Amino acid sequence: MKKLGSLFVLLLLLKITNIMAQDKAKVLVLIHSDNGGTYELAKEIAKGIESDKNATAIIKQVKTSQNQKLKDIPVATVEELPTYDGIAFGSPVYFGNISTGMSEFLSKTVNLWTNHSLEGMPATVFMSAGSGAGKELALQAFWNSLTVHGMVMVSNGIRGTESINKAIPQGNTVLGVTSMASLKDVERPTKDERNIAELQGKNFAKVALALKGTFAKKAISTIEKSVNFNETLKQKNIVLPQVPKPAGNYKPFVRSGNLVFINQVALKDGKILNPGKLGVDVNEQQVKDATRATMLNVLSVLNEAVGGDLSKVKQCVQLTGIFNTKDDYTKHADLMNIASDLTVEVFGDKGKHARATLGASSIPVNSSVEIQAIFELE
Numbered sequence: 001m002k003k004l005g006s007l008f009v010l011l012l013l014l015k016i017t018n019i020m021a022q023d024k025a026k027v028l029v030l031i032h033s034d035n036g037g038t039y040e041l042a043k044e045i046a047k048g049i050e051s052d053k054n055a056t057a058i059i060k061q062v063k064t065s066q067n068q069k070l071k072d073i074p075v076a077t078v079e080e081l082p083t084y085d086g087i088a089f090g091s092p093v094y095f096g097n098i099s100t101g102m103s104e105f106l107s108k109t110v111n112l113w114t115n116h117s118l119e120g121m122p123a124t125v126f127m128s129a130g131s132g133a134g135k136e137l138a139l140q141a142f143w144n145s146l147t148v149h150g151m152v153m154v155s156n157g158i159r160g161t162e163s164i165n166k167a168i169p170q171g172n173t174v175l176g177v178t179s180m181a182s183l184k185d186v187e188r189p190t191k192d193e194r195n196i197a198e199l200q201g202k203n204f205a206k207v208a209l210a211l212k213g214t215f216a217k218k219a220i221s222t223i224e225k226s227v228n229f230n231e232t233l234k235q236k237n238i239v240l241p242q243v244p245k246p247a248g249n250y251k252p253f254v255r256s257g258n259l260v261f262i263n264q265v266a267l268k269d270g271k272i273l274n275p276g277k278l279g280v281d282v283n284e285q286q287v288k289d290a291t292r293a294t295m296l297n298v299l300s301v302l303n304e305a306v307g308g309d310l311s312k313v314k315q316c317v318q319l320t321g322i323f324n325t326k327d328d329y330t331k332h333a334d335l336m337n338i339a340s341d342l343t344v345e346v347f348g349d350k351g352k353h354a355r356a357t358l359g360a361s362s363i364p365v366n367s368s369v370e371i372q373a374i375f376e377l378e
């Protein structure tokens, strides 16, 4: 009986904690950053938001970054934007405008726009500049895009300027805080820029809480939702191997624009699976098994290229299968079907690709197969 009583109290406490968490304003701090300046401001904005005990801040970025300071920041999806109570947008100033990375992300929000999904949601903006030339134009450009979405723009006024050190250039603006990273008189963001960012976050949390529940969070089902291919892998029990390390002066993948280029051989658990020439050292089934292992390596590298979010894959563009065969062998297509079928199994229609197959008299490290892959990302 006593145990039952304790269990009831525990459940009640869990329920109350849950309700309290639900009541908090959930604010996304969404950034693009090349060198980390915008991220520094984002952390202050988030600190300011969380100084209000009724608000939580989540920092995410619009795309993966190879920069050590930024590579662990999660990447936001377009579809998750309507689930927040407010969004603080941050980016570098590019030619008096928002950065290309931020612009590319916003250009993918057409479905949200036509569904009025962000209408009435509060937004605020902040930016990292170089010299600061064109910083207000850039902040204004942010406003242009976000007001087209019908977001409620929260300015920063002259917040925090009473105590600002006026002897040095500072990134205070009425539209939102900035920093001027290339002015090296003091560490950037300056102490005052950090302070203004924190105050901006604090004020934004207040507005987000006040507006919470006043705008409809449009159900994501009404929006064209991207498929979670990582979930598909789990459901189909397809386990991606560790990303094979490059054996020379090259990278596992290269991204050029929206295309990712990947080449792999049949490395499995540190050694080549079923090595050798088809018809001499290995049979067709063994080469098929090696082909699957090779394609899994390709997918593993692809997963790294998209920062662990395979929903960013727009299309498998082309697969090329090279097989170590005798001169008179002609059934390369049967072998390659293993890789093609696996790709379609994971990505559905987005996995359907153009394809080439060919035979070779030898393949590096005596692999029986090599696959070259090109994927297009969102």
Ligand SMILES: Cc1cc2nc3c(=O)[nH]c(=O)nc-3n(C[C@H](O)[C@H](O)[C@H](O)COP(=O)(O)O)c2cc1C
Pocket: 032, 033, 034, 035, 036, 037, 038, 039, 091, 092, 093, 094, 095, 096, 097, 128, 129, 130, 131, 132, 133, 134, 135, 180, 181, 182
């Ligand atoms: C393509 C490009 C254009 C830029 N244009 C401007 C500009 O118009 N004004 C400015 O002050 N800084 C400009 N910068 C400098 C960046 O805004 C600055 O380095 C910023 O601090 C980068 O932010 P991050 O550290 O978050 O990457 C530009 C940088 C690049 C790459």
